[in-house]
Amino acid sequence: MNTRSAIEPSKPALAGAILSKGGQSMPDLWRIQHSNANLFARFVRTAQPQRAAGISALIGDGEIAIRRELQSIPAASWVSLCAAAGWTHVGAASLSWCDGVNEEQLWQAWNEATPSAASPEDAFFIAARSTNPAFLLDDKTLSAFVPHLLADKMKVCVSLAARSEQVSMDCSPAALHALPKDFQQFLSHREIKLDQTDARR
Numbered sequence: 001m002n003t004r005s006a007i008e009p010s011k012p013a014l015a016g017a018i019l020s021k022g023g024q025s026m027p028d029l030w031r032i033q034h035s036n037a038n039l040f041a042r043f044v045r046t047a048q049p050q051r052a053a054g055i056s057a058l059i060g061d062g063e064i065a066i067r068r069e070l071q072s073i074p075a076a077s078w079v080s081l082c083a084a085a086g087w088t089h090v091g092a093a094s095l096s097w098c099d100g101v102n103e104e105q106l107w108q109a110w111n112e113a114t115p116s117a118a119s120p121e122d123a124f125f126i127a128a129r130s131t132n133p134a135f136l137l138d139d140k141t142l143s144a145f146v147p148h149l150l151a152d153k154m155k156v157c158v159s160l161a162a163r164s165e166q167v168s169m170d171c172s173p174a175a176l177h178a179l180p181k182d183f184q185q186f187l188s189h190r191e192i193k194l195d196q197t198d199a200r201r
Helices: 026-044 049-070 075-085 089-095 103-113 122-129 142-166 173-177 181-187
Strands: none
Touching (some): 026 049, 026 075, 026 089, 026 122, 075 089, 075 103, 089 122, 103 142, 142 181, 173 181
16 A cells, blocks of 8 residues: 655655655656656667667566556556546556556546547557556457447457457458448557468458
């Protein structure tokens, strides 16, 4: 749980603030998460493969540490922070690791951060892949995702963005054509790489 005590002597101004178990303030956690995502988007997608791998590993280690800190932040407090700052994909993904978060809070946050999932930007995919897997759909085929579209379109899109390579393309061309146009557009994004091994020709 969060604490309002044990303030470091070098940080007297944080007295009264909600802090993580490790003594981080919520604005600092928010800033670090967004800085990491910007770094990932800037360097990992444009750098040479060896350099990108090193940066990715460095960010990955940092992400694990931040997730541990977020687990001691009450979800309601993180929601208030992000609502004041403006919802982002990264803020919504971070909420998935907070203490006491529920499905309704999480997907409302993703919807606030996402005017349209049909043509997502890089940040959408970066954030989706850092979302707590406990909240994602774990179906193995595209056809198994389709029934969720009506009630949980954002959950479907975030889940596919997070793990599309683990999902088999098992829909016929006719079935794909029958899907909502915005979802067809989403599936055509370069970052959606469904497993084509069992695709029906």
